[in-house]
Amino acid sequence: MAIPLALRDDYDSLELRRLARRSRHAGQSRRLLALAGIYDGASRGAAALLAGTDRQSIRDWVVRFNAEGPEGLVDRHGGGQKARLTAEMLAALKAHIEEGPIPAVHGVVRWRLCDLCGWLHETYGVTLSETRLGQIIRREGFRLLTARPRHYRQDTQAQDIFKKSSPMSLLRSGPDIPDNTLKSGGRTRHGSARKQS
Template sequence: MLAIAGALEGMSRAEAARLAGIERQALRDAVIRYNAEGLDGLRDRPKPGRTPTLTEAEQALLLDAVFRGPDRAEDGGTDWTLPMLCRWIERRFDKRLHPASLSRVLRRLDLSRQKTRSLHPMADEKAKAAFAKRGSATR
């Protein structure tokens, strides 16, 4: 805005740009946007970036799978790990992700990294419950 104000007051483009600390080309672009849109044309615009690897629908399915948990027979575990989720995504969507990239995707989905207590696939729930009730001593 300072450079445009200087240019409107009669300064040369080069002088107005130098006082504002920008290049003449940047001043020219700003003047064109100012003339077309007013002060709103000078606001920063979102930068185009790389498109997300997973679409919105795929992210919704991933979120559902995370909350549902892995299938022991198909996924080979009782709790999700990043490498297991990467293999699941590759099987399901035919897209390859590195575990670090998947970690960023999960953080953007508002999931935090939490570790669950490991559970052996052959664990006996009845024996576990009985042990919790009376401990290791038999009475």
């Protein structure tokens, strides 16, 4: 059986409990309390039960605590993938969007995401999916605005002439019904009794 690692001498269980109370990180507090139990004489197995973990994790916490102190017990996050677009690239992309395409040169009247992805790849060698680029563009405050589609053979003058020459009777719906017959239902028993008396 291997000899357990000893904890550093410059801390004790009271100090670790005090640090656990003041910590803003729940994971760090849990680890500090487990190590405080070890300072009080608890076995590594008992400390693992106290922390709700296994002995290997306790050993890893001891190694981190001995090397870095209480700061070594804070949760470590990788921070995610590094952003592919630098601030300079993002500024150039925004300027490129604001300038817009030249239809004769680019063959489009507005930028599509696939066009912008291609431009980024050609200019900076950065490859982004259309979905990710769309998220970045929306985060920067750009929105897709398109005109209402029109049929290519639509004749607005003919539409105006038709609207002007249409008789007003066609604009109303239904036959001409006098207003006094629009009431629904007939005379009620109570209504007729009141009128008779």
